[in-house]
Amino acid sequence: MSAPFEDIRALIYRASLTLDREDWIGFLALCAADFRYLITAYSPELRKRMIWFDHDLESLKALLDMVPQHLRRHGTLLRHVSVGMIEPAGSPDCYTVTSTFQCLHTELDGTTRLYAVGRYIDTVTMSDGRVLFLGRDTQLETRDLGIGSHVPL
Amino acid sequence: MASRTAAQWQQPPAVPDTHYVSGNVYSDPQIFAEERDKIFGRTWTIAAHESELPNPFDFRTYDYANTPLVIVRGGDGRVRTFINACSHRGAKLVNEPGGNAKTFTCFYHFWSYNSEGACVGIPKSEAYDQVGLDPSKCGLREVRTEVRLGLVFVNLDDAAPGLDSFLSGALDTFQSVMGTGELEVFHFQRSVIRANWKAWVETNMDAYHTIMHVVLRKTQVDSTRVITTYPGGHLSTDGVKASYTNYKGWGDRSQAMALPGSAPDDLRVGNLFPNSAILIRGTVMRIDVLSPISPHETAVESRGIGIKGDSDANRLTRIKHHNQYWGPFSRNWPEDAYAAEACEKTFSTGAAKYQIIAREENMRGQDDGMMRVFYAEWSRRMGRPAHNPLNR
Numbered sequence: 320m321s322a323p324f325e326d327i328r329a330l331i332y333r334a335s336l337t338l339d340r341e342d343w344i345g346f347l348a349l350c351a352a353d354f355r356y357l358i359t360a361y362s363p364e365l366r367k368r369m370i371w372f373d374h375d376l377e378s379l380k381a382l383l384d385m386v387p388q389h390l391r392r393h394g395t396l397l398r399h400v401s402v403g404m405i406e407p408a409g410s411p412d413c414y415t416v417t418s419t420f421q422c423l424h425t426e427l428d429g430t431t432r433l434y435a436v437g438r439y440i441d442t443v444t445m446s447d448g449r450v451l452f453l454g455r456d457t458q459l460e461t462r463d464l465g466i467g468s469h470v471p472l
Numbered sequence: 473m474a475s476r477t478a479a480q481w482q483q484p485p486a487v488p489d490t491h492y493v494s495g496n497v498y499s500d501p502q503i504f505a506e507e508r509d510k511i512f513g514r515t516w517t518i519a520a521h522e523s524e525l526p527n528p529f530d531f532r533t534y535d536y537a538n539t540p541l542v543i544v545r546g547g548d549g550r551v552r553t554f555i556n557a558c559s560h561r562g563a564k565l566v567n568e569p570g571g572n573a574k575t576f577t578c579f580y581h582f583w584s585y586n587s588e589g590a591c592v593g594i595p596k597s598e599a600y601d602q603v604g605l606d607p608s609k610c611g612l613r614e615v616r617t618e619v620r621l622g623l624v625f626v627n628l629d630d631a632a633p634g635l636d637s638f639l640s641g642a643l644d645t646f647q648s649v650m651g652t653g654e655l656e657v658f659h660f661q662r663s664v665i666r667a668n669w670k671a672w673v674e675t676n677m678d679a680y681h682t683i684m685h686v687v688l689r690k691t692q693v694d695s696t697r698v699i700t701t702y703p704g705g706h707l708s709t710d711g712v713k714a715s716y717t718n719y720k721g722w723g724d725r726s727q728a729m730a731l732p733g734s735a736p737d738d739l740r741v742g743n744l745f746p747n748s749a750i751l752i753r754g755t756v757m758r759i760d761v762l763s764p765i766s767p768h769e770t771a772v773e774s775r776g777i778g779i780k781g782d783s784d785a786n787r788l789t790r791i792k793h794h795n796q797y798w799g800p801f802s803r804n805w806p807e808d809a810y811a812a813e814a815c816e817k818t819f820s821t822g823a824a825k826y827q828i829i830a831r832e833e834n835m836r837g838q839d840d841g842m843m844r845v846f847y848a849e850w851s852r853r854m855g856r857p858a859h860n861p862l863n864r
Binding site: 358362363364365366367369370371372373377378380381382384385388389390391392462463464465466467468469 | 524532568569570571657658659660661662663664665666684685686719720721788791792795799800801802803805806807809810811813
């Protein structure tokens, strides 16, 4: 069976649009039961990779359920994603997808600033004819995120 | 009358002078310039943690209040700090945030320096013979450096009192946590926020603002907080316990993960005047150091610290504990940054005139006494009262 390239690309783009809309339930529906979401950055200060966000599906759902109760920056995020490589991930029906992204923040007054750039290293799998996320490692180039935010990139 | 006129808005709050602060302390450019000299130019500050320089010739660079520094562990094991500027033409000498180098060579004319700051190489040096330029007098400018409990302190003032005199025992309460075993930085974050540096300091001293954080409302009771003050404007708090399971999706922290001398549910905070804070949440530690860039911009450096030699599983758990409250994707740190920037938006324009720091709870609970202690020391060092710094 050939790799479902178009379905994989559609998943990556759909995920970004879903996150942009803050449709958390919709995003979680794109993830397999054993999904893990990491945000990482390499620190040249420590000369180490750092983990800044690490959630399985259950803890991600708990985090997203609490978003309305938290104080956070106003405005919206917009993710511009470009899918690069789609490669077999070693196990059947699993693929590693490397994409680059820019995330832009628009304030309530309409001012837009670059928030973060980096790469999504996604692992996707086929399940019942659907492509789902098995893992996402958001590898940041940007380390100064200003006031930050606890919503996924 | 519920609202106030323009004239009434200019009037100071009807509380003692020590219990409010003028907005000018955040926004006035002359005050900012004086702070750089009278406070940041003369006090000890944390520049790094020793674990960032584990090996001989490891170095870190750090811009402290717009002064570029390079911190290096010498071949003799001693940690030294230098102004990060070449003696020749003043170019910034080291650009990498960290690394390992036996010598630093300036890109411009290849003058080079060893880890003790001595100038050890000047290309084509014979052309200086005529004017008698002595390479032994071309070393880097060394900055006083001391290490306590793994913290690397620096002071730009060669004449300032020593570190122990400056600290006045404020670190003693952290001796068991920080002085028992080796600790290690696993998280480093430098975030520039659009706020005056003191607005961030206040987030680590304002016990009342815990009401803003849903994580703190759910996980801790503040009435048990006990505040201790030290000479020189330093502070520590103890007595607060956290119930982590009260927040959706979080589990308890096990005793096995606790830092030395801590229970897993402890919350302890230390504030070192003017710009540093040590926060301990039982299993993990955070250290904040602030570097003012302008009256309206501050670089916040936050480090996450755990036990050196942790197993991979324990390190991952400690990182998760850290990231629950701290870091750019946490549920506490961004809210504090939001608050600091929100205050900046009004004080920087003069729209807001004063802030009230008048809560009195006998230095317990949510007493504003920590901020009053901070501003008393600020006023003493600046020679300006924080409630009326421009004498208007």
